[in-house]
Amino acid sequence: MKSYVVFCHPTHESFIGSALQRVLAGLERAGHEVRVSDLYAEGFRPELDEHDRAVHLTDHRQRPELRPDIAGYVENLRWCDTLIMVYPTWWAGQPAMLKGWFDRVWVMGVAWDLPEGANRIRPLLRNIHSLVAVTSHGSSKWVNAIEGETGKRTMTRALRFACNVRCRTHWIAFYTIDRASQGARVAFLDRVERRMAKL
Numbered sequence: 001m002k003s004y005v006v007f008c009h010p011t012h013e014s015f016i017g018s019a020l021q022r023v024l025a026g027l028e029r030a031g032h033e034v035r036v037s038d039l040y041a042e043g044f045r046p047e048l049d050e051h052d053r054a055v056h057l058t059d060h061r062q063r064p065e066l067r068p069d070i071a072g073y074v075e076n077l078r079w080c081d082t083l084i085m086v087y088p089t090w091w092a093g094q095p096a097m098l099k100g101w102f103d104r105v106w107v108m109g110v111a112w113d114l115p116e117g118a119n120r121i122r123p124l125l126r127n128i129h130s131l132v133a134v135t136s137h138g139s140s141k142w143v144n145a146i147e148g149e150t151g152k153r154t155m156t157r158a159l160r161f162a163c164n165v166r167c168r169t170h171w172i173a174f175y176t177i178d179r180a181s182q183g184a185r186v187a188f189l190d191r192v193e194r195r196m197a198k199l
Helices: 015-031 050-058 073-077 096-105 141-147 150-161 184-199
Strands: 002-007 033-038 083-088 130-136 168-175
Touching: 002 015, 002 050, 002 073, 015 033, 015 083, 015 130, 015 184, 033 073, 073 096, 130 150, 150 168, 168 184
Parallel strands: 002 033, 002 083, 083 130, 130 168
Antiparallel strands: none
16 A cells, blocks of 8 residues: 655654654554655645735646645655545644645645536545544544534545545544543554554
C-alpha cells in the first residue's frame, strides 16, 4: 500500500508528534510505502491570497499542479491509495494550517472537476481508497457530538466525496485529552500503531 501522511502540528514534542511516530511505526511494520508532509516544518502557506482568489474566480481551468508551492502535495495525493492526517482538533475542527491545505491543494483539476455543461462536480482522487484521521480533542466525545463533530464531517463527507466511491474512513480520536492520565495516553498511542499496522 502507498500511504501519504500529512502531519499538522507546530512541534514534534507534542502528543500529536508522538502519534505521528506511532503512525509511521505501524505503517512500517505493515510494509507500506510512505511519504510524509509536515506542513509547519515545510512552511506551507495556508491562506488564499489575492492571486489565489483571482485564479478561483477567473480561470478555473488553470493547472494547479504546475504551481510550485503545491506541486509536491498534488503529486503525493495522486500517488497514494491511503491518506492519513495527523493533527490536533482545535475549536471543533482541523487547525487553520490543515484547513488551508484543503483550500489550496484540493482544488479543481486535482480533487474534482466540473466538466463543461455539467451541473455536478466529478471526483478526481479515485486512487484514494482509505482516509484516516488521527486526532485529539480536549473535550469529551459527548461534547463533540453535541457540537456536531465538524472535523469528522469534513473528512467523512467533504473529502471523501473527492475520493474513490468505495473509500473507507477511519476516525481515530482521543477525547478528553486535557484530563487524561499518562496510562490512557500511552494506551491510545498503542492503539494508533496497531490500527496503522492493520490498514
